[in-house]
Amino acid sequence: MTQIAERRELRDDGLSGLQLSTRLKNIWRTPSGFFGALMSVDHKVVGRRYIVTAFVFLLLGGILAIVMRVQLAGPEKTFLSADKYNQIFTMHGSTMMFLFAVPVMEAFAVYLVPLMVGTRNIAFPRLNAFSYWIFLFGGCFLWISFALNVGPDVGWFAYVPLSSLQYTPTKRPDVWAQMITFTEVAALAVAVEIIVTVFKQRAPGMTLDRIPLFVWAMLVTAFLVMFAMPSIMVASTSLILDRLVNTRFYDSSSGGHPLLWQHLFWFFGHPEVYIIFIPGTGMVSAILATFARRPVVGYPIVILSLIATGFLSFGLWVHHMFVTGLPQLGAGLFTASSMLIAVPSGLQIFCWLATLWDGRPVYRTPLLFVIGFIVIFVLGGLSGVMVASVPIDTQVHDTYFVVAHFHYVLIGGAVFPLIGAVYYWFPKITGRMLSESLGRWNFWLAFIGFNVAFFPMHILGLIGMPRRVYTYTADMDWAHLNLLSSGGSVIFALSFALLLVNVIHSLRSGALAGDNPWDASTLEWATPSPPPPQNFDRIPIVKHRDPLWFDNESLPVVAGLSVERREVLLTSLAEAEPQIREASPAPSIWPLLTAIATAIFFIGSIFTPWAVLWGTPPMAIALIGWFWPAKTREDEE
């Protein structure tokens, strides 16, 4: 008995202040040195890497956009060959969708969700590290292939039969399809982590109706990822099988069908838009509440809208296929279901407008980006209502009108909130403020540049300019508007250069942020900036939807977690009542090794089917190492 009493572990109620803080820091910190960094399972470290990597891909994809705009600035330019242009527009789309937009949103979630729900690490931290490595390897694989002139050239949508072996007998579509597999695995892993973190690791008292709106948005997004991604996984895997081992999924001469690809692709592809946009709405809600100085109007309406958007997003993929010869009544029903998504989107917009109406707005850079978002996104949403109409779509489908539409939706709906989010959370992540004056320049350049670049494309589409053409003749009357658009794209690019300057400058000499520089209300602001490895010395108790506004001086906390090993508190799903203390994994090199083995397997398999055979043992060994049972205190007692 005495032995057990002696071995009784130390809990955080036995320590306080600096002692507690130091002790927790030592347990939760990432090991030092290069190898230590490779072993990190801290959601903040992984999240930061994820964010930076995704922004590097944004930079690369943006450079491609500028290169395309140079080629299209005038008629019959020879800046790019047809072959290069086709690779570049494919790389631009694939990079922006798969390597920037989706990952960057998940990256912010990986960093912020555990802090916002008041826990010490994300659920499944090693899976999280694995997810990052897989994402990194997939992205590098695509870009190295591009540098070696094996970049995909069949569009980010890779329609069969153009992407089949018969019409594209190079390795290029294989590279594209396998890059999809990489990003799929990464995205699904993060989705699982987010769902479990939100459902089981919320701070005590954070009932479902006290979860911050950003976290709600990421939760809905995670479910969309879980249901949408398998569809593209089936699609891209079948494509690779058709190309590598002569299956006939899409071959119409053997009973397959090219439209099978389009259905599978868009069943993923349309929810994908909301996988990008819904996190943007979460960022808008977070920023708006802080800078309008009041909670967002209609919290339940916003959440129900998010969920409704999620459900509806699976019922409108066919509007990408209105000109494939579908039955007319069916197509007409998809018109209605596509437009219906305007209702939940509209409800959110009305809630935000009401918030600004009643609030006392403080016009800092993040809020400027949110206002820009409302102006641009509403326009993009309305042109979306137009393209949802079958007769209108038969004219504007696959023209620059659609290019304009989805850039208004994606840049307006996701990138503007994202840049706002960078300004908003940069102090939390780095401990330093971004420059406000550069921020204003950044906003106005982005807002003006974006509209000059993309608004003319609506008209270009209406006067007949199709998408994905590497050039056009002088007699088509498209030259002036294209030149204008190219000019706008340069201004828009400058705004990102300014953001980069701001980030680099502020990292060195920005003003120190303190815990809560914006006087915001959610839990991530209750801890130092940047947060310590353990996030919180003591897990807070949440009594209100806006805990820091409700109880700024003394946030109540729970005690009783171990200070001898990594431990998180699990709570019940709906009421967030404490249930059990759960061990959280320590740093490990195995996620990286598993990712390397997986990457060899994936990349090898596009060169020979035998890679599936010899690629498996290294993965199995890595996974055995990863899951090798470690002795824990629980087992000993």
Place this chain on the structure above:
Amino acid sequence: MRTALVPFATLPLAACAGRQSVLDPQGLQSDQILRTFFIFLIVAAVVWIAVVIVLCVGMLRRKRAAGQPLALHQSFERTSGRVVFVLGVATLVIVLGLSIVSYAGQRTVFAKDENALTLKIIGHQWWWEVRYEDDSPNKSFVTANEIRIPIGQPVKVELESADVIHSFWIPSLTGKMDLITGQKNELQFTAKTPGVYRGQCAEFCGLQHAHMAFAVLALPPDEYVRWRDKENESAKSPTEPLGKQGEQLFRARGCALCHTVRGTLAGGQLGPDLTHVASRTTIAAGTLPMTTATLGAWIADPQHIKPGNTMPKMPLQSDELIAIIHYLEQLK
């Protein structure tokens, strides 16, 4: 009401109408689509302007003094909830209304006429095969990259693909429809006014997707019949020496392996039918206007003008080239 608003809304946009423009409708279907489009445009513009006004007023109106963020007025919370709900219902009503407008337009655009003139269009990388089919085989003929139709009569095009997916689109006449491998689609349209309307492939179909255009010549019915009867005839063999030499070279240098000239021994099936090639307005699927110079440049090095297309560069002496051009120019 609708028709009254349409011209008003058209004004600023019609100014930028080009050769291949949705905003310059010359057919029954494109007319209907543009009407539907303008109804949507007006609704969208009103909604967008309303949102921006509410946004601006919301920001600029006089605010109460700063205080605790959670010190909310219960009356505002209740009213705003109701207003948001009413606006949500309004959105739903607008959306359902527009769905009905859209479906009505769709019915008109896709209405079928059994007596339509039927053509078959087969998409190739990167040109259009056009087949005029008739019950009697001696009235069926094949041409390429140019469609001639009578005005005022419904035209039905049956769309197929020989390779990858293409999309058939004549903005001035109607919306597009895909040509899908292993599937037969069809599209009907009626041209109202005579003219030359440009069309272009709208689905990315590989390297030279940008150079896959075609011309539609809408003719008065009698003129159409004259053209059809002429087009139906076989090619006349040339009588003078240069032409004869050209015809002979056309076979000897391999052109005939891919191209058909009806009434001669040239019967290749891979490339466009050239029986009356000189009567067309463009070459290389709308890439260049049809002139002696462009024809020569194209035959001399097709890969320079449209890299990646299936026509190889043939080694020809300059006098041989001249003879072939001379021969082709007589194929009217």
